[in-house]
Amino acid sequence: RALLWEAGGGGRAAGGDIRLGSAPRLALEPLGGKREALEALGGKREALEALGGKREALEALGGKREALEALGGKREARACARLRAAVRVPTVSREGPGAADEVALLRFGRLLREEFPAVFESELVTHDLVANFSHLLTVRGADGGRTPYMLTAHLDVVPAPDYGWDVPPFSGEIHQGYIYGRGTIDDKHSLMAILEALELLLQRGFVPQRTFYIGIGHDEEIGGDKGARNIAKVLESRGVKLDFLLDEGMVILDGVVPGLQIPVAVVGVSEKGSLMLRLRVRTETGHSSMPAKESCIGILSAAITRLESNPLPQQFGSGPERALFEYLSPQFNFPMRVVTSNLWLFGPIFSWVLGQKPTTNALIRTTTAVTEFHAGVKPNVVAPLAEATVNYRIHPAQSVSEVLRLTEEIIADDRVELEVLSSMEPLPISPFDESATGYWTISKSITDTFPDIVSAPGLCIANTDTRHYQKLTSALYRFTPVWNKLEDIPRYHGVNERISLQNYKQTIHFYFNLMQNADQEEPLIKHFHTEDL
Numbered sequence: 001r002a003l004l005w006e007a008g009g010g011g012r013a014a015g016g017d018i019r020l021g022s023a024p025r026l027a028l029e030p031l032g033g034k035r036e037a038l039e040a041l042g043g044k045r046e047a048l049e050a051l052g053g054k055r056e057a058l059e060a061l062g063g064k065r066e067a068l069e070a071l072g073g074k075r076e077a078r079a080c081a082r083l084r085a086a087v088r089v090p091t092v093s094r095e096g097p098g099a100a101d102e103v104a105l106l107r108f109g110r111l112l113r114e115e116f117p118a119v120f121e122s123e124l125v126t127h128d129l130v131a132n133f134s135h136l137l138t139v140r141g142a143d144g145g146r147t148p149y150m151l152t153a154h155l156d157v158v159p160a161p162d163y164g165w166d167v168p169p170f171s172g173e174i175h176q177g178y179i180y181g182r183g184t185i186d187d188k189h190s191l192m193a194i195l196e197a198l199e200l201l202l203q204r205g206f207v208p209q210r211t212f213y214i215g216i217g218h219d220e221e222i223g224g225d226k227g228a229r230n231i232a233k234v235l236e237s238r239g240v241k242l243d244f245l246l247d248e249g250m251v252i253l254d255g256v257v258p259g260l261q262i263p264v265a266v267v268g269v270s271e272k273g274s275l276m277l278r279l280r281v282r283t284e285t286g287h288s289s290m291p292a293k294e295s296c297i298g299i300l301s302a303a304i305t306r307l308e309s310n311p312l313p314q315q316f317g318s319g320p321e322r323a324l325f326e327y328l329s330p331q332f333n334f335p336m337r338v339v340t341s342n343l344w345l346f347g348p349i350f351s352w353v354l355g356q357k358p359t360t361n362a363l364i365r366t367t368t369a370v371t372e373f374h375a376g377v378k379p380n381v382v383a384p385l386a387e388a389t390v391n392y393r394i395h396p397a398q399s400v401s402e403v404l405r406l407t408e409e410i411i412a413d414d415r416v417e418l419e420v421l422s423s424m425e426p427l428p429i430s431p432f433d434e435s436a437t438g439y440w441t442i443s444k445s446i447t448d449t450f451p452d453i454v455s456a457p458g459l460c461i462a463n464t465d466t467r468h469y470q471k472l473t474s475a476l477y478r479f480t481p482v483w484n485k486l487e488d489i490p491r492y493h494g495v496n497e498r499i500s501l502q503n504y505k506q507t508i509h510f511y512f513n514l515m516q517n518a519d520q521e522e523p524l525i526k527h528f529h530t531e532d533l
């Protein structure tokens, strides 16, 4: 591992040229080098503040061994510095006009070119700028006869108001062994790790056998209609067909699946659909001293209460969530092992159990989330209009039209107007049988990187850019190796988004393994030795 990370020239680290001052020597030693420690910790002043003494440094990084492991080499420290630099560029996507921060998007493009010279200057790599801010890299393989594959990620992030964060969301600060900031798990970690892995391989003289593409969209968080959609169009116009495509989506779950004692890497083989519905009630306005019996606010509130108290029917067994539990069955503790290996009998009770928690409930039904509510103009004016937004995430066993029909039935009030803001059918189930080379290449790369966990196919409960690539392949997979305990799930689009230094290193290793495994003719056989890392 040390050999690999120390080899080659490496790119310029993002922290810039930092002079060493009186940073305590003892504090720097466990971090593997002065410059790297300072870069990893964001500069001289931050380093001094953060390190203030050996004990504090070790505490901040969770202990000496962990500190050494997490930041034990120059390359790792530089990789962390580069991810932190990526976080500091606020590539925020917002809904509506002026959705993109074009200055930040351009800055991010420059950062990629500067930080990954081996990638951007390689003769094997062609770079296309797509829709001004998205990127398509073609890494030319030696064997033109083999079907290419594709890795995708996105460089935009959702907004992050400062409120509630332990550190500012665009600071990229390191705190107790974690890099904090918007994008550290959605999805700059994956984009940067893919490029780190490729940079490293190219520096070591790697020539891939099979061509592969790296697609980096700039507007995934608002639908990907400019970025991923146009990247896909470029490839379609070139007549490209893909063996498989891997995007973000599902993750490693540790202690999230009830009754499962080991962590599981869930590879999303399908993706829920989505329906954004605007509910609207109009009533006569006027002086609040003479109100009608019902207000638009009351009518709309009652409709929303009916929607929330009548969840759409559970669909357990008719989507890929069943495969997840069947695959995992041998790993469950008793009595869950009995339950999951006899789903024909225990299906109904098991689905009831899954329905009790938001994370597992999302697997078994179309979910109903009331996300916005606006009404009223002034305290003493009867409100003329009340509006709410409902976001359904549609289970693969249902369709947009069925969800609309059920909504009308549940609301059962003609005064509530429904307007479809956007909709998307669930995505087909990608192959994961024995002959699904893409699925098994991903699975093997997970095992190579994390020998002690299991992987299994599952349903991706959020949406990704994969739908734009459907014409290129039917083998669409959704996974990045972010390690999540139950308490980490709300960090997605929430506060204190973060990745541990160790987990970021593993993420790079995962793509490093994947790029080599994808070249193998028979991906089920282990050809590579991760100990070489």
Ligand SMILES: CCCCCCCC/C=C\CCCCCCCC(=O)N[C@@H](CCCCN)C(=O)O
Residues within 6 Å of the ligand: 186, 220, 221, 222, 223, 224, 248, 249, 250, 251, 253, 256, 257, 258, 359, 360, 363, 461, 462, 463, 464, 484, 489, 492
């Ligand atoms: C027994 C298994 C339990 C499953 C628990 C699931 C836990 C899921 C954990 C993490 C989810 C990570 C999701 C990361 C991908 C996020 C992608 C995303 O945010 N997409 C947006 C796209 C918006 C497009 C514009 N409308 C979204 O879905 O909102």
Ligand SMILES: [Zn+2]
Residues within 6 Å of the ligand: 154, 186, 187, 220, 248
């Ligand atoms: Zn994302």
Ligand SMILES: [Zn+2]
Residues within 6 Å of the ligand: 158, 186, 221, 493
């Ligand atoms: Zn997201």
